[in-house]
Amino acid sequence: MKSPVTFIAALLLLVLACAASSQTPPPPSTPQPLNASVSDYGTTFIFSPPPICSKCVETELGFESINTSSQYIPTVISVAPFNSNTDFSVLVNLLDSEYAGSNRTTQFGNRFDFVLRQQVFQKGGFLLTLAPRGAIFTRGSGGGRAGATAAPQYSSGKNLIAANFTWTGAIGTSAANPKSDYQGFADYFRTLDEKGTTFFLGFAHEITAGQQTAGTEEGLVIPFRNGQVELETAQLDLNVKPEWQFQARVIVNWGKVLSRK
Numbered sequence: 001m002k003s004p005v006t007f008i009a010a011l012l013l014l015v016l017a018c019a020a021s022s023q024t025p026p027p028p029s030t031p032q033p034l035n036a037s038v039s040d041y042g043t044t045f046i047f048s049p050p051p052i053c054s055k056c057v058e059t060e061l062g063f064e065s066i067n068t069s070s071q072y073i074p075t076v077i078s079v080a081p082f083n084s085n086t087d088f089s090v091l092v093n094l095l096d097s098e099y100a101g102s103n104r105t106t107q108f109g110n111r112f113d114f115v116l117r118q119q120v121f122q123k124g125g126f127l128l129t130l131a132p133r134g135a136i137f138t139r140g141s142g143g144g145r146a147g148a149t150a151a152p153q154y155s156s157g158k159n160l161i162a163a164n165f166t167w168t169g170a171i172g173t174s175a176a177n178p179k180s181d182y183q184g185f186a187d188y189f190r191t192l193d194e195k196g197t198t199f200f201l202g203f204a205h206e207i208t209a210g211q212q213t214a215g216t217e218e219g220l221v222i223p224f225r226n227g228q229v230e231l232e233t234a235q236l237d238l239n240v241k242p243e244w245q246f247q248a249r250v251i252v253n254w255g256k257v258l259s260r261k
Contacts, residue, residue, distance in 0.1 A: 040251040042060065042230045042251060043231065043247035044187050044230070045164070045185035045186075045234070046151070046163065046164040046186070046187050046202070047164060049117075049119070049128070049129040049152065049153040049162055050127060051117045051129070052080045052087050052255070053255060057079050057080075057253075057255050058076075058078040058253045059075070059076065059252055060076040060077075060249055061073070061075055061250055063249075065247075067245075070097070071097045071098075072095060072096055072097070073093060073095040074093050074094075074247075075091070075092060075093070077090050078117075087117050088114070088115070088116055089117065090114055091113040092111065093108075093109030093111070094109065095108070096108065110139045111135055111138070112138070114135070114136075115132075115133040115149075116131060116132050116133070118130055118131070125155045125156050126154050127154075128153075129151040129152075130150060131149040131151060132148045133149060133166070134146045135168070137176075143171050143172025144171045144177075145168040145170055145171060145177065146169060147181075148166070151165075159189070159190055160188070161187070162186070162187055164184075165185075168180070169181075180209075181206070181208045182206065183204070183205070185202065185203070187200050187202040187203075188201050188202070199219075200221065201218050202219075202234075203216055204216070204234075213238075213239060215236040216238070217233065217235070217245075219232030219233065226252060227250065227251050227252035228250075229251075230247070230248070230249045230251065231247070232246070232247040232248075233245065234247075
C-alpha cells in the first residue's frame with residue numbers, strides 16, 4: 001500500500017495538471033444560494049466546495065467554544081493565484097485556550113492545515129471539487145497528516161446540498177495523531193430571502209482509530225458586500241460523550257474589495 005505522502009503527492013500533481021491544462025479562464029460558475037462572491041470554510045461541518053474567485057484573497061476570523069471550557073480563535077486565509085478554479089488555504093487557531101486539570105492554558109494553536117482546492121467537474125446544479133490536504137503539528141504530538149477530500153455539491157433554486165468526504169493518514173503516529181481518520185460531513189442550505197440570508201442543517205460522522213462518533217449542527221449565514229457572517233451551534237460526539245459547540249465567524253473576500261473602481 002502506498003504511504004500517505006506518496007498518495008497526497010500523486011493527487012496534488014493530478015490537481016495541478018488539471019489547473020494548468022486550462023488555456024483560457026473558465027466561465028463563471030452558476031450563482032449559488034450562498035453569497036456568490038464568497039466560497040468559505042466557515043463555521044459549518046463542511047467547507048464550501050467551490051474555490052474562491054480567480055486572483056482573489058479571502059480571510060476568515062472567528063470564535064469557537066466547546067462546553068465553555070475549550071475556546072479558540074480559528075483563522076483561514078485562501079488565495080487563488082491562477083486563471084482557473086483552484087485555490088490554496090491555510091488554517092490555524094490564533095488562540096487555543098483549554099482547561100488542563102484545574103488550570104487554563106492559553107497559547108497559539110499547534111496545528112497548521114494546508115488545503116489545495118480544485119473544481120474538477122460542473123454540470124447544471126452539480127459540482128465536484130477535489131482537495132489534497134495536509135497538516136503539520138508544531139509542538140506536542142509532532143509529525144503531521146496527509147490525505148484528501150472529495151466535495152460534491154448540488155443546488156436547485158433556493159436549496160443546496162453539499163458534502164465533504166475526507167481521509168487522512170498520520171506521518172509519525174502517536175496518541176494524539178492516530179494512524180487514520182475518516183470524516184463524512186453533509187449540510188443542507190436553504191435561502192430565506194433575496195439578500196441571501198441562509199439557514200443550514202448538518203450531520204457529521206467520523207471514524208478515528210476505530211472509534212465512531214456522530215454529530216449534528218444548525219446555523220445561519222448573513223451575507224454582506226463581499227462577505228458573510230456565520231453563526232452555528234452543534235451537538236458533537238452524540239453517541240459517546242455529548243458536547244455542545246458554538247461558533248461565529250466573519251468571512252471577507254478582499255479581492256473583490258481591492259478591485260473596485
